[in-house]
Amino acid sequence: MSVFQKFFSKLTVENIKIELMRTAYGNEPTPLAKLDPRMLILWVLIYSIIPWLTHNQTILIGLTLFTAVLAYMSRVSPLLIFLLIVGVISQFTYLVFAAMFLGNSFTVLIAVIPVTMKVATVSLATMAVFTSMDPEKFSDALLKLGVPGKFSFGVSYGYRMLPILIEEYQNIIHSFRLRGKLPAKPGFLYSRYVFYYIKMCIMAFYPMMLNTAKRTRTTVEVLEVRGFSYTLENNIAKDIKLNYLKMTKYDYYFIGISTLITALIYIVGYQFPL
């Protein structure tokens, strides 16, 4: 089996579901996972801004490396890394092609590198953070930071529904396959098959949305019965629930070390700009 085929045999809805759920909930005791979720949110916000404020390539290389190390330490799912690489490469190539087509010069190649690194830094930082923080903590942190209760609950409920939605989607796609008809010939570069699958994936959305809409009727009633609206009006639960969120020494160490490393990268960058 070629590498390509091997890869595609692994790219099933089932595997994607598992990887997504692992990213969301499969928490391992990594260094970042021990942090207060508010600190993580703050950190990722800072790190999605910093790279855009510089053109110095040494600094950008440093930042990319730093976030890559953090992503590695947080054990980001291989699927996400793969998607990132595909994303970065495809973006890089299309920018280069566009630039060559318009400007007809290879120098653009070098001009595109910084943008690519910036995107990579932000993506790596985001992946590291969201792998280390389950949706529950994220939602609690948002609530503590003053985001309305309905929204923060929506975040955690959305994640909770994800596996159900994927399963439903998978079953509907199966429904199409159990009655549909594959194109007789694969076509050039399997183009007919690809078209068939893409069409099916799009068509399956509509039944999924309708089925989901039907389910939520009970959920809405339940939220009422189980006191969710009551707690939104009275705010009593908020304090009890968020009691566990505390900034510890560990959080301050983390922000300290982070700042130090970033500062170092900047110093080196200004000393030895590429």
Added chain:
Amino acid sequence: MILFENVSFRYPGAEEWVLKDVSVEIKKHEFTAIIGGNGAGKSTFCKVINGLIPYYYVGDFEGKMSINGEDAAASNVASLSSKVAYVYQDFENQLVRPKVLDEVIFSPLNYGYKDYIERGKRALELLDLTHLADEYVWQLSGGQKHLVALAGALALTPEVLIIDEPVAQLDPAHAIQLYEKLKYLHSELGLTILVIEHHTEFIANYCKDVMLMEKGSVKWKKPVKEALNSVEELTEKHIHPPQVTMAAFHERPLSEQLPVTLEEAGRWFENYTIHEKGMPFTVSPEKQQSIVEFNGVHYGYKTLSRKIVPVIKDLQLQIKTGDRIALVGSNGAGKSTILKLISGLIKPLQGDVFYKGDSLKKVSPEKRAEKIAHIYQNPEEMFIEDEIRKDISFFLKVRNHPAQEEITNRIVQQFNLEVLKHRDGRLLSGGQQRRASLAIGLAMQPEVVLLDEPTASLDIATRKKMIAMLGELDSSVKAAVIATHDMQLVAEWATRVVVLNRGEVIADTTPQELFSNQFLLREASLVEPQIVSLCHELKIHPVELTIDGFLRRIKWEESASECFSKVL
């Protein structure tokens, strides 16, 4: 405790009253079953008790409802529902949190109890769920999810517990387990329990009172024995009394006191003599041709930790022409997996499946569909078009079948879907959805049809119709395989039963033999139909699988003295 005084309700803008002049009292510590056909107002009645009506669903509300003497008019959903817990029929949608512990502390937390964690843990302990506390909800089995929903409701220490059709989506073994828990909650914790229930056998065994609703009003409320003895009235309303009651009723309709439980029936039929019956007459099967064959098939799925959990182990199985196979076994035994392996939705990890001798390894589900129809457990997931007629013709249309119009029309008629054919499948009732899904399958003109739980969550009347419809499958297909928990379906329909336990076939036999073998039933955690239990009780061997069969085997022997006294 709960007092309804002339309560009426209708949804805003509606003409019809959903509740009409309801006056009834539910006393403290009752265990009451609410019965009635579709649209009788059972759920509406229960939603008045926890205040969803009229505080959430605002409409025209008349009369007065009070709990413990407190008028509900001066209350609100929050304070009413902290006293009244509610478990929905579609309980999966009731679970809103990712982990089991989060789920059970959700309500106490929302109501601001400081000891919310202890409350949640206590509720888990009560139902023996403590070991699941850290599990993710979507990884639990159906039975476990139902118990978690119940625990979530109990965490508020309510006084009243309402459960809407608890066993509709559970397999029989789990259904009994659930009712045992309810019995415990009722007797030990003194909870008042209301269940909306179709299954009269459970009502007879566990409930104390029965309340019949019809067209929005309460017809009567009687003690359970008296209620289930109204055989004629109940059957007229499509509610079927327990099998033992039916058997006794057919035997002596004028009897004053019909049995409602197995125990009572044992005593009731005590004086009957039993006809011997030779070994069942077996037709030597015609030369059967093998259609589908499993050869050393293994299958497993991946978990979050990327480990593979085996589901099917080294399966050898042949499906032959003329077979009506029932796949039985508890949840997770691998029934649905076998169906998916045949239709090609999943592929074996090892081994191979053959169709008429040809390996299916490289055959896509689309290609297999030309011979094999797979009908899901959840019909909603089969509706991929916006009306049923289009769904039925989908298969034929993409294949440009020359006779697509005729076939579609014929199927629509055959399944009595003429009136419904332009409606969206999702908006039909449960029974209609099943019928439509069967029609979709048969419009593919398959040689083999695979059905996953075709009778699940149907009320008894619809279920009978479904079983009759399945009986006619033979005329159009070569073989049929049904994965099911419904032992009555097995008894009435199957010619061959394949019993699975943890991914292995532990028996391949006839229904007759399966139900005679109590050891096998226990090993696969199956629950036999009540009439079979009665045969065991009365030592009728070989057992009978239907009420009619049972009635043919017994005879009322009037003792000589009684005859004599009559003459005098």
